[in-house]
Structures are given as C-alpha cells and as structure tokens.
Amino acid sequence: MKQYILWFAFHKDHAGLQFLKYLICGCIGAAADLFSFYALALFVFPALGEGDIVMRLLGGLAPAAADPAVISRNFVIASFGGFIVSGIISYLLNIWFVFHSDPAARHREVLRFLLVSLANIPLSTVVGWVALKSTGMTTIGYVVKILAAFMINYVGRKYIVFKSPRKIV
Numbered sequence: 001m002k003q004y005i006l007w008f009a010f011h012k013d014h015a016g017l018q019f020l021k022y023l024i025c026g027c028i029g030a031a032a033d034l035f036s037f038y039a040l041a042l043f044v045f046p047a048l049g050e051g052d053i054v055m056r057l058l059g060g061l062a063p064a065a066a067d068p069a070v071i072s073r074n075f076v077i078a079s080f081g082g083f084i085v086s087g088i089i090s091y092l093l094n095i096w097f098v099f100h101s102d103p104a105a106r107h108r109e110v111l112r113f114l115l116v117s118l119a120n121i122p123l124s125t126v127v128g129w130v131a132l133k134s135t136g137m138t139t140i141g142y143v144v145k146i147l148a149a150f151m152i153n154y155v156g157r158k159y160i161v162f163k164s165p166r167k168i169v
Contacts, residue, residue, distance in 0.1 A: 001162050018098060018099070018158075019154075021097050022094075022154055022157075022158075023097055025090065025093035025094060025097060026090070026150050026153070026154070027072035028089065028093060029087075029089050029093065029152070030078055030086065030091075030146050031088040032085050032086040032089045032090075033082040033083065033085065033086035033146065033149075034081075034082070034142075035081040035085075035101075036078075036081055036084075036085040036086065037078050037081070037142060038054065038078075040077070040078035040081045040082070041074065041075070041078040041138065042054075042058075044078075045074035045077045045078050046070070046071075046074055047070075047074035047075045047077075047138055048071070048138050049068075049071055049136070049138065050138075051136070051137070052137055052138050053137060053139045053140075054138075054139050059087075066114075071132075071138065071150045072096060072129065072132070072133075075129065075132060075141065075142075076125055076129065076140055079121075079125050079128065079142075079145060080121060080125075083103050083117065083120075083121050083149075087113075087114075087117045089151070091110070091113050093160065094113075094161075095109075095162075098162075099157065099158070099161070099162030099164055100162060101162060109161060109162070112161045113157070113161045115160075116153065116156035116157060116160055116161055117153070119152075119156070120149055120152045120153055120156065121146065123152055124130035124145045124146075124148040124149035124152060125145060127144055127145060127148040128141040128142060128144050128145025128146075128148065129141060129145075130144075131143075131144035131145070132163060139165050
C-alpha cells in the first residue's frame with residue numbers, strides 16, 4: 001500500500017494523474033485563499049454586507065460593511081491577500097507533487113510562476129467582481145473568482161511555468 005501512495009504522490013508524467021493531483025493541491029491552495037480572504041474580509045478590510053451568506057452563517061461575529069463602494073474596494077484588497085498566501089502554498093505543492101521542476105532553473109521558474117499569478121490576479125478578480133456586482137453577494141463573487149483562478153492557473157502553470165519536454169508515446 002505504501003508503494004502505491006508514494007507512486008501517486010510523486011509520479012508526475014501521467015496527464016490525468018497530474019490533473020487530479022493539481023485538483024487536490026488546488027483545493028488546498030483554495031482553502032488557504034479562503035481562510036486568508038475571509039480573515040481579511042471579516043476582521044481587517046470589511047468586505048461582507050449584512051445579506052452575505054457568510055455573515056448570516058456567522059451571526060454577527062464581525063461588523064458588516066454597509067457602503068457598497070467600501071465592500072467593492074475591500075473585496076479586491078482581501079482577494080489580493082488571499083492570492084499571496086495561496087500562491088506560496090500552491091507553488092510549493094506544485095513543485096513537490098504535481099509538475100516536474102528543475103532546481104537548476106528555479107529562479108526562472110519562480111519568475112514565470114509570479115508572472116502567471118500576477119496575470120491571474122486581475123483576470124480572476126475582475127470575473128469575481130462582476131459576479132459580486134451582478135448578485136450583490138460577496139461570497140458568490142468569491143466562489144466565481146476561485147473557479148476562474150483555478151482554470152487560469154492550471155493552464156499557465158502546465159504550459160508556461162512547469163513546461164516539460166513533450167514525450168511522443
């Protein structure tokens with residue numbers, strides 16, 4: 001059993017297995033983003049209105065933001081904070097478990113990772129912001145932002161950051 005677990009954890013060549021592991025690592029990164037986003041949105045940069053799903057679930061744990069302009073601005077700030085935390089965690093998980101990483105070219109790899117992440121921040125945040133403005137619900141905007149970020153990151157990381165030589169099978 002141990003050999004299967006090790007094979008699953010460290011085998012990086014099978015495309016389907018790679019996507020599954022990216023999905024698992026992506027969920028861990030999304031959880032880090034989620035925790036960071038809501039910690040910031042609840043306690044540092046209030047970005048949740050009274051009608052938000054999370055505010056209703058928490059029952060007034062933190063004060064709700066009332067001004068839609070403040071909610072919009074703070075949504076972007078909290079999103080950026082979540083991206084930073086999840087980006088660090090995601091990079092480490094990606095090099096350990098998902099993609100082939102070249103230690104000799106680590107500085108170029110980190111630079112490409114940062115560039116893909118920096119491109120992803122405005123793209124997915126705008127998609128989430130549009131969903132927030134359309135629904136009036138910060139949590140809906142956040143979920144849409146995470147889904148957009150997942151797809152943008154997978155494509156960018158697979159084909160730009162961790163591009164490996166293609167094998168002919």
